[in-house]
Amino acid sequence: MITIKTLSDENLFTAGHTACPGCGVAMSIRNAIRVLGKDTVVYVPASCAVVFGTTFPYGAWKVPFFHTAFENTGACLTGMQAAFEIKGKHVISAGFAGDGGTYDIGLQSMSGAAERNDDVLYICLDNEAYMNTGIQRSGGTPFGAWTTTTPVGKKIQGNRRFKKNLGDIVTAHEIPYYATLSIGHPLDFIRKVEKAKNIKGFRFLHMFTPCVPGWKIDPAKSVEITKRAVESGMWTLYEFENGKKKITYKPGKMKSVKDYLLMQGRFRHMSEEDIKILQMWVCKKWNLHYKEKGEPDICEIVQPEEHHGITEEHREMHGP
Amino acid sequence: MFELRFHGRGGQGAVMAAQTLAEAAVIEGNYAVAFPFFGAERRGAPVLAFARIDSKKIFSKTQVYVPDCVVVLDDSLLDTIDVVSGIKPEGSVVINSKEEPDEIDLGKELRTGAIDATSVALEILKAPITNTAILGALARVTGIVKIESIEEAVKTRFGERLGARVGERNALAARIAYEKTVIGISKGIKKLETKKQWLPSYQELPVGGALIEGRTEAGLIGPGSFIENKVSGWATFRPVRDKAKCTMCLLCWFYCPEGTIVRISDRGDLMTNYDYCKGCGVCENECPVDAIKMVRGRV
Ligand SMILES: Cc1ncc(C[n+]2csc(CCOP(=O)(O)OP(=O)(O)O)c2C)c(N)n1
Numbered sequence: 001m002i003t004i005k006t007l008s009d010e011n012l013f014t015a016g017h018t019a020c021p022g023c024g025v026a027m028s029i030r031n032a033i034r035v036l037g038k039d040t041v042v043y044v045p046a047s048c049a050v051v052f053g054t055t056f057p058y059g060a061w062k063v064p065f066f067h068t069a070f071e072n073t074g075a076c077l078t079g080m081q082a083a084f085e086i087k088g089k090h091v092i093s094a095g096f097a098g099d100g101g102t103y104d105i106g107l108q109s110m111s112g113a114a115e116r117n118d119d120v121l122y123i124c125l126d127n128e129a130y131m132n133t134g135i136q137r138s139g140g141t142p143f144g145a146w147t148t149t150t151p152v153g154k155k156i157q158g159n160r161r162f163k164k165n166l167g168d169i170v171t172a173h174e175i176p177y178y179a180t181l182s183i184g185h186p187l188d189f190i191r192k193v194e195k196a197k198n199i200k201g202f203r204f205l206h207m208f209t210p211c212v213p214g215w216k217i218d219p220a221k222s223v224e225i226t227k228r229a230v231e232s233g234m235w236t237l238y239e240f241e242n243g244k245k246k247i248t249y250k251p252g253k254m255k256s257v258k259d260y261l262l263m264q265g266r267f268r269h270m271s272e273e274d275i276k277i278l279q280m281w282v283c284k285k286w287n288l289h290y291k292e293k294g295e296p297d298i299c300e301i302v303q304p305e306e307h308h309g310i311t312e313e314h315r316e317m318h319g320p
Numbered sequence: 321m322f323e324l325r326f327h328g329r330g331g332q333g334a335v336m337a338a339q340t341l342a343e344a345a346v347i348e349g350n351y352a353v354a355f356p357f358f359g360a361e362r363r364g365a366p367v368l369a370f371a372r373i374d375s376k377k378i379f380s381k382t383q384v385y386v387p388d389c390v391v392v393l394d395d396s397l398l399d400t401i402d403v404v405s406g407i408k409p410e411g412s413v414v415i416n417s418k419e420e421p422d423e424i425d426l427g428k429e430l431r432t433g434a435i436d437a438t439s440v441a442l443e444i445l446k447a448p449i450t451n452t453a454i455l456g457a458l459a460r461v462t463g464i465v466k467i468e469s470i471e472e473a474v475k476t477r478f479g480e481r482l483g484a485r486v487g488e489r490n491a492l493a494a495r496i497a498y499e500k501t502v503i504g505i506s507k508g509i510k511k512l513e514t515k516k517q518w519l520p521s522y523q524e525l526p527v528g529g530a531l532i533e534g535r536t537e538a539g540l541i542g543p544g545s546f547i548e549n550k551v552s553g554w555a556t557f558r559p560v561r562d563k564a565k566c567t568m569c570l571l572c573w574f575y576c577p578e579g580t581i582v583r584i585s586d587r588g589d590l591m592t593n594y595d596y597c598k599g600c601g602v603c604e605n606e607c608p609v610d611a612i613k614m615v616r617g618r619v
């Protein structure tokens with residue numbers, strides 16, 4: 001088993017790349033490839049990671065790297081792996097796609113590869129919006145968050161939809177391995193990447209990756225934020241293996257989402273009422289993931305007052 | 321027509337500075353345009369913005385190649401970029417620098433106004449955002465707009481977006497910079513060669529754009545070639561590690577997004593390669609024993 005101490009020194013994603021200072025995507029990529037090692041071939045679709053990792057003719061990747069379009073990570077991985085298999089080469093085909101490239105535009109392609117259980121590693125770098133093109137909302141953007149397409153106005157403030165439950169969509173394909181990761185939990189992170197490396201079939205690693213300008217955060221806090229996300233239930237660390245789901249880190253006591261929201265400019269406008277709505281969404285998830293059999297619900301679910309943008313349909317889908 | 325080129329780094333607000341200047345010119349009854357160079361630059365990477373001011377309508381839409389004035393928001397750019405390229409001989413330079421104008425080597429002797437805008441910004445705004453301070457200096461050096469118009473434009477533009485108080489603070493930063501700017505003549509010693517570009521003919525281009533590692537007149541290309549891209553100029557603060565306190569937990573080494581903290585002496589110690597440190601401060605924030613301190617400037 002790899003630990004921080006035994007993790008490779010080799011920078012397979014070299015220094016000199018052009019990500020913003022404190023970029024959570026850069027941290028995650030660097031450490032993932034350290035675990036995966038040099039017998040890996042990488043595909044990156046249109047995203048921040050393709051721009052800061054490669055600006056033709058320069059690049060940070062020291063492993064074979066491939067890029068075509070935005071929506072086809074799953075299909076490209078399948079094709080790459082098939083080609084290497086025919087050539088008799090044993091490599092890991094790993095794709096690093098953004099949340100936009102996974103939750104939205106790349107969903108069908110990912111689903112195809114998952115359905116075929118192709119022997120590839122799909123990594124989603126979830127920074128909760130389309131960052132490369134200047135912060136537009138994606139299916140991964142949380143409720144309340146400001147983006148340029150969910151602006152803060154007088155009537156409606158920030159994103160009115162809830163973060164899509166990608167984990168359930170992916171695991172519904174009955175793949176051998178799906179896990180959620182956070183860079184602020186290094187041992188869990190390393191263990192899951194190593195596990196995914198050694199499993200055959202379609203593996204999916206879902207990484208929570210803070211974005212400095214997109215979340216309007218202090219770059220120094222980008223790791224701390226991931227810990228607060230997990231402690232408040234805004235991000236859950238679990239894995240799904242052979243049809244079974246297992247929580248890999250259980251916070252002691254649920255912290256208020258406020259603890260997490262206040263560190264980020266993208267949430268700073270949120271009204272008490274909106275915070276309550278988001279808190280209830282988190283409570284529901286928390287009870288689903290963390291509550292042991294027979295335990296009472298951890299959160300008091302408070303009925304929100306009438307709120308613009310929240311329809312009856314929303315209520316049905318996302319709780320009272 | 322008066323043409324300006326702004327050199328900054330992503331996140332420093334060069335575009336906002338150009339736009340605010342244009343607004344100040346409009347307040348005075350002139351015509352003005354401002355626009356950025358469109359690229360994929362992230363925070364900290366060198367960026368460009370342009371502005372034109374005239375008493376008549378402006379029809380020119382190109383980038384500014386022969387500026388009357390060059391504004392430099394970050395003097396670390398001088399190491400790698402010929403900021404005064406194409407400037408008119410009688411043109412002027414406004415630069416954010418701790419040094420006096422006659423200590424600054426621009427490769428040309430030019431009328432130069434220097435202001436330590438970073439210190440002004442850190443003091444007044446509590447953040448190293450220098451775009452409003454530099455506008456104060458610009459008003460002083462060029463006289464193309466009055467400082468009062470800059471103050472008004474700053475108050476409206478920043479006030480609208482960030483609240484009246486932030487607007488006021490930024491206007492104050494501009495005023496203080498206006499008063500503190502030192503004007504002189506820059507040195508014209510260094511010969512700056514702009515980095516060559518790799519421009520292969522189409523026959524030389526590999527099929528599918530697939531590159532292997534190689535060295536060209538533009539330096540390394542292909543896998544891992546970003547290693548020749550020194551990004552130290554992006555940092556305002558840099559980490560200093562107290563070896564005595566450090567427990568070698570390796571968390572900073574793990575988290576550093578740049579991979580600039582490296583393990584040495586048979587993995588028994590750490591070293592920070594400042595060539596690639598962008599000064600994010602994650603290592604300081606995460607060190608469990610507070611062994612790392614961020615300090616301003618070069619170390
Ligand atoms: C078909 C297509 N549509 C739009 C784009 C423009 N585009 C490039 S990157 C990007 C955003 C990527 O967002 P995400 O996948 O979340 O990655 P991030 O940049 O946030 O890491 C967009 C919209 C494109 N390249 N191709």
Ligand code: SF4
Nearest residue numbers: 019020023048211212
């Ligand atoms: S915009 Fe966000 S994701 Fe993109 S490089 Fe900057 S910090 Fe990283």
Ligand code: SF4
Nearest residue numbers: 576597598600601603
């Ligand atoms: S300040 Fe940021 S880039 Fe510099 S060494 Fe620390 S973590 Fe790395």
Ligand code: SF4
Nearest residue numbers: 566567569570572607
């Ligand atoms: S995080 Fe602190 S204690 Fe740990 S290795 Fe770095 S400097 Fe040393």
Ligand SMILES: [Mg+2]
Nearest residue numbers: 098099129131
């Ligand atoms: Mg994204």
